[in-house]
Amino acid sequence: MSTVLVIAVAVLVFLVIFQIAKASEYVAILKGEDRSRKENNKINGFFMITFLIAGLIGVYYCNELLVDKTLFAQPSASVQGERVDDMMKLTLVITGIVFVLTQIALFVFAYKYQENDNRKVFFFPHNNTMEIIWTVIPAIALTVLVVIGLRNWFFFTSDAPKESAVVEVTGKQFGWIFRYAGEDGVFGKKYYRMIDPANNSLGLNWRDSADINIKDDPAAHDDIVQDQTMYVVKEKPVKLIINSRDVIHDVGLSAFRLKMDAVPGTPTTLWFTPKYTTKEMREITGNPNYQYEISCDQMCGNGHYSMKGIIEVVTQAEYDEWQAKQKPAYYAAFPDKDPSNQQQAVPVAVDSAKKVTALSSAKSISTASN
Amino acid sequence: MSNEAILHSSVVAHDHHDSHDDTHHEHHHHETFITKYVFSQDHKMIAKQFLITGMFWAVLGGFMSVLFRLQLGYPDSTFPWLEDIIGKWGKGGHISAEAYYALVTTHGTVLVFFVLTAGLSGTFANLLIPLQVGARDMASPFMNMLSYWFFFLAGLVMLSSIFVETGPFSGGWTAYPPLSALGSASPGSKTGMDLWIIAMALFVVSSLLGGLNYIATILNMRTKGMSMTRLPLTIWALFFTAVLGVLSFPVLLSGFILLIFDRNFGTSFYLSDIFVSSVGALPNEGGSAILFQHLFWFLGHPEVYIILLPAMGMVSEILSTNARKPIFGYMAMVGSMFAIAILAFLVWAHHMFVTGLNPFLGSIFVLLTLLIAVPSAIKVFNWITTLWRGNIRFTPAMLFAIGFVSLFISGGLTGIWLGNSAIDIHLHDTYFVIAHFHIVMGVASMFGMFAGIYHWFPKMYGRYLNNNLGYIHFWLTMIGAYLIFWPMHYQGFAGMPRRYYDFSVWESFKQFADLNRFISTVATIVFFVQIMFLFNFFYSIFKGRKVTSTNPWSSNTLEWTTPINPGHGNWVGEIPEVHRWAYDYGKDGKDFIPQTTPVGDDESVH
Ligand code: HEM
Ligand SMILES: [Cu+2]
Ligand SMILES: [Cu+2]
Numbered sequence: 001m002s003t004v005l006v007i008a009v010a011v012l013v014f015l016v017i018f019q020i021a022k023a024s025e026y027v028a029i030l031k032g033e034d035r036s037r038k039e040n041n042k043i044n045g046f047f048m049i050t051f052l053i054a055g056l057i058g059v060y061y062c063n064e065l066l067v068d069k070t071l072f073a074q075p076s077a078s079v080q081g082e083r084v085d086d087m088m089k090l091t092l093v094i095t096g097i098v099f100v101l102t103q104i105a106l107f108v109f110a111y112k113y114q115e116n117d118n119r120k121v122f123f124f125p126h127n128n129t130m131e132i133i134w135t136v137i138p139a140i141a142l143t144v145l146v147v148i149g150l151r152n153w154f155f156f157t158s159d160a161p162k163e164s165a166v167v168e169v170t171g172k173q174f175g176w177i178f179r180y181a182g183e184d185g186v187f188g189k190k191y192y193r194m195i196d197p198a199n200n201s202l203g204l205n206w207r208d209s210a211d212i213n214i215k216d217d218p219a220a221h222d223d224i225v226q227d228q229t230m231y232v233v234k235e236k237p238v239k240l241i242i243n244s245r246d247v248i249h250d251v252g253l254s255a256f257r258l259k260m261d262a263v264p265g266t267p268t269t270l271w272f273t274p275k276y277t278t279k280e281m282r283e284i285t286g287n288p289n290y291q292y293e294i295s296c297d298q299m300c301g302n303g304h305y306s307m308k309g310i311i312e313v314v315t316q317a318e319y320d321e322w323q324a325k326q327k328p329a330y331y332a333a334f335p336d337k338d339p340s341n342q343q344q345a346v347p348v349a350v351d352s353a354k355k356v357t358a359l360s361s362a363k364s365i366s367t368a369s370n
Numbered sequence: 371m372s373n374e375a376i377l378h379s380s381v382v383a384h385d386h387h388d389s390h391d392d393t394h395h396e397h398h399h400h401e402t403f404i405t406k407y408v409f410s411q412d413h414k415m416i417a418k419q420f421l422i423t424g425m426f427w428a429v430l431g432g433f434m435s436v437l438f439r440l441q442l443g444y445p446d447s448t449f450p451w452l453e454d455i456i457g458k459w460g461k462g463g464h465i466s467a468e469a470y471y472a473l474v475t476t477h478g479t480v481l482v483f484f485v486l487t488a489g490l491s492g493t494f495a496n497l498l499i500p501l502q503v504g505a506r507d508m509a510s511p512f513m514n515m516l517s518y519w520f521f522f523l524a525g526l527v528m529l530s531s532i533f534v535e536t537g538p539f540s541g542g543w544t545a546y547p548p549l550s551a552l553g554s555a556s557p558g559s560k561t562g563m564d565l566w567i568i569a570m571a572l573f574v575v576s577s578l579l580g581g582l583n584y585i586a587t588i589l590n591m592r593t594k595g596m597s598m599t600r601l602p603l604t605i606w607a608l609f610f611t612a613v614l615g616v617l618s619f620p621v622l623l624s625g626f627i628l629l630i631f632d633r634n635f636g637t638s639f640y641l642s643d644i645f646v647s648s649v650g651a652l653p654n655e656g657g658s659a660i661l662f663q664h665l666f667w668f669l670g671h672p673e674v675y676i677i678l679l680p681a682m683g684m685v686s687e688i689l690s691t692n693a694r695k696p697i698f699g700y701m702a703m704v705g706s707m708f709a710i711a712i713l714a715f716l717v718w719a720h721h722m723f724v725t726g727l728n729p730f731l732g733s734i735f736v737l738l739t740l741l742i743a744v745p746s747a748i749k750v751f752n753w754i755t756t757l758w759r760g761n762i763r764f765t766p767a768m769l770f771a772i773g774f775v776s777l778f779i780s781g782g783l784t785g786i787w788l789g790n791s792a793i794d795i796h797l798h799d800t801y802f803v804i805a806h807f808h809i810v811m812g813v814a815s816m817f818g819m820f821a822g823i824y825h826w827f828p829k830m831y832g833r834y835l836n837n838n839l840g841y842i843h844f845w846l847t848m849i850g851a852y853l854i855f856w857p858m859h860y861q862g863f864a865g866m867p868r869r870y871y872d873f874s875v876w877e878s879f880k881q882f883a884d885l886n887r888f889i890s891t892v893a894t895i896v897f898f899v900q901i902m903f904l905f906n907f908f909y910s911i912f913k914g915r916k917v918t919s920t921n922p923w924s925s926n927t928l929e930w931t932t933p934i935n936p937g938h939g940n941w942v943g944e945i946p947e948v949h950r951w952a953y954d955y956g957k958d959g960k961d962f963i964p965q966t967t968p969v970g971d972d973e974s975v976h
Contacts, residue, residue, distance in 0.1 A: 070863035121956030157729035254865025265642030268726030
């Protein structure tokens with residue numbers, strides 16, 4: 001019903017405007033075309049200057065209203081992102097100045113030089129000095145931006161520091177899979193034809209498969225595979241090895257000011273150093289539900305908008321605790337190989353001893369990958 | 371006195387210009403309805419065909435944006451009428467995710483290619499090239515006609531894709547494989563994608579036929595005295611546009627052909643190591659998904675200039691005419707367009723900074739991309755200087771031309787952000803990009819097109835558009851465009867990704883619900899304002915105020931030396947000879963000196 005009403009009102013407004021416009025055209029003709037043109041010119045000239053003033057106020061007001069909802073209201077969560085923020089601020093200043101000056105010139109000239117019978121037009125077809133000046137000045141400003149930009153770009157894309165943690169991120173329709181190298185610090189081999197959605201979502205080489213020339217890779221037996229949430233340590237660089245299982249996705253890390261595509265068949269990498277734990281960020285933003293979200297930033301199908309991952313940034317101690325609880329994915333697929341499932345056969349005392357070793361070896365991974 | 375009579379009595383009252391015999395020019399051959407209006411070979415009729423077909427697509431593409439903005443602005447409301455118009459895609463009065471993506475994709479494709487490439491270049495290259503260089507028609511009127519009909523066919527195929535069972539293509543206008551290659555990955559990539567590719571292939575054929583013709587006409591068919599450096603800037607712009615199209619569209623076609631092979635014939639150009647949940651592991655190995663992006667953007671980037679340059683050319687012409695002052699720095703304008711045309715081919719990978727591109731290669735593209743800002747800056751400064759100390763008449767065309775400059779500044783400056791890879795790594799594929807390209811390419815070129823329509827409507831139909839509706843159209847659209855797209859920069863600053871159907875589950879992006887509602891509301895109003903323009907357009911074709919002088923804007927260029935309603939062949943007698951450039955406004959105290967006026971002995975030289 002309300003839609004019908006809206007449409008009816010729209011049509012009505014439309015007809016009224018049309019009739020008025022038509023009528024005023026008749027009036028204009030009766031009045032004399034020249035005179036009505038001059039009147040219209042005055043009105044539009046006035047609108048030009050009004051638009052400029054209202055527009056500049058609007059730009060300011062829009063900023064007041066919205067800037068707190070953007071990432072400018074919170075510090076960058078990564079060391080890299082701080083540089084992105086700095087660059088955006090510098091670029092904002094430079095482009096902002098140009099924006100204000102050129103818009104003012106445009107609309108003020110339009111207003112000031114509106115038609116006037118007494119003005120003699122200045123025949124001014126070219127002026128080499130002026131043209132050289134406004135070629136050179138932008139060129140210098142842009143050079144500055146390029147130099148700063150490229151220094152940062154080479155920093156962002158440089159090799160990750162040796163001590164970085166490494167996490168493999170794989171996108172699929174529509175979710176994220178994370179893999180850690182496990183006890184040996186080595187990612188086992190995988191092959192996409194080994195993928196089994198039930199228990200081997202990444203296709204790790206867990207068995208011999210002569211027909212496709214695959215050998216069981218022991219390094220894959222201790223890899224830890226997790227969906228949805230990734231754990232990283234505050235202030236410790238982390239390198240992501242990014243893959244896709246099906247179409248192109250993109251690991252979007254807006255809080256860290258970074259992103260990188262996930263391309264099937266061509267792994268990409270990205271590294272960064274988180275600065276604040278999730279808990280700290282909750283305090284900084286004052287939002288108790290704050291999460292570091294991974295948003296998929298490349299169109300990947302109808303569920304693209306729901307392809308969310310979470311990054312938990314934690315302290316080293318919390319990380320170790322979390323890691324101690326993780327079991328290699330191999331054991332979920334082959335429960336009989338899992339040492340903790342062989343407990344009937346072993347006495348209770350030995351079992352608890354096993355747990356202790358499991359824990360300490362978990363610790364040693366984190367030091368190994370340090 | 372009836373309204374009609376008032377309108378047309380002005381013929382008598384105000385004929386301070388030479389009143390020309392505007393009865394229809396006689397033809398040496400007989401025309402039927404079919405040869406005159408359908409399979410016409412007259413460039414002016416073909417221009418009108420392109421324009422009106424473009425308008426059809428603009429309405430459809432614009433309406434699609436209203437529909438998907440409804441979802442973004444009012445995700446919790448239901449609109450029962452949606453089910454009536456889009457059926458199962460709008461079940462329960464809600465646009466489904468599938469429909470959302472189909473709408474966004476078709477909106478993008480249609481507006482970029484059908485409206486702002488065919489609708490803009492097709493209309494004004496056809497209308498203006500022969501008229502402004504002084505030719506009776508295009509080099510090959512027949513090819514020109516084919517160009518339109520291939521476009522028409524492309525449109526039919528695209529339209530038919532909306533009605534197939536699995537829906538139209540929904541993977542974004544950039545059509546990146548593997549998504550676009552695998553029907554199993556998305557229903558839109560089934561039949562809908564086949565039709566999308568066929569439509570685009572036909573479109574490429576159309577634009578090649580058109581482009582070659584434009585180049586041939588400009589190079590070979592200029593009238594006596596019309597040296598290249600006397601060409602109006604519109605023609606220079608259309609020339610560079612055609613060159614860009616001819617060199618880059620074939621590359622796109624090659625990309626599409628490989629895609630067709632991957633889709634239908636089991637090749638692996640773009641496919642490797644893929645496991646799709648619904649069908650399991652695919653046999654393809656060794657392809658590169660990124661290869662397509664290189665081929666796509668090798669067209670895709672020049673494409674944005676294919677869209678922009680004609681608008682720039684028309685704006686230059688209209689600004690100068692209505693400021694009653696020569697365009698400032700004619701040679702610099704031509705030079706900067708040349709620079710833009712060259713650089714347009716050397717910056718494509720700035721769309722691919724985050725694909726895992728070699729960082730060194732990326733840095734080269736940063737450099738070249740920011741270099742392109744220099745000729746763009748020159749153009750802006752020259753336009754502004756053209757206004758300085760002029761004597762400006764605010765015709766609706768002039769308003770849109772000024773609006774174009776304002777939008778081009780606003781959108782061009784954000785290009786400096788995105789061209790710097792170290793910023794793009796954060797803002798890529800967010801609403802910042804949506805804001806950037808809509809302002810600089812979408813709306814700005816639309817403004818160029820409106821300016822052109824208002825300015826040359828008298829030449830096309832021998833009547834005027836209603837001025838007052840033109841003023842309303844301009845101011846509401848100008849305000850609306852900024853209200854819609856300016857705040858989107860802030861959504862981008864929050865990292866809000868584009869191509870998202872729903873933001874409500876995202877802690878990082880859901881704070882913009884109010885803003886989204888505001889944007890959607892304004893977008894709907896702006897859409898209706900465009901409908902008002904169309905009403906004005908079609909009404910004025912039949913009922914508009916009649917043009918009574920051959921040169922209503924007191925302009926210098928050749929099209930205003932033809933009769934008010936020129937027939938096929940344009941000039942009744944000899945084609946006039948040209949003696950000067952097109953921008954002698956305000957010279958030696960004379961308001962304007964047409965190109966056909968010989969240079970006087972005592973005339974000053976510049
Ligand atoms: C009423 C005016 C318009 C509005 C409100 C509008 C709105 C939008 C929005 C919100 C999106 C992003 C949707 C999403 O990512 O989920 C979009 C996409 C797009 N629009 Fe527009 N638009 C308008 C006019 C235009 C024009 C004139 C062009 C011509 C160049 C254009 C070209 C595009 C393109 C190429 C895309 C990208 C499509 C894709 O992601 O595949 N739009 N539009
Ligand atoms: Cu996605
Ligand atoms: Cu580009």
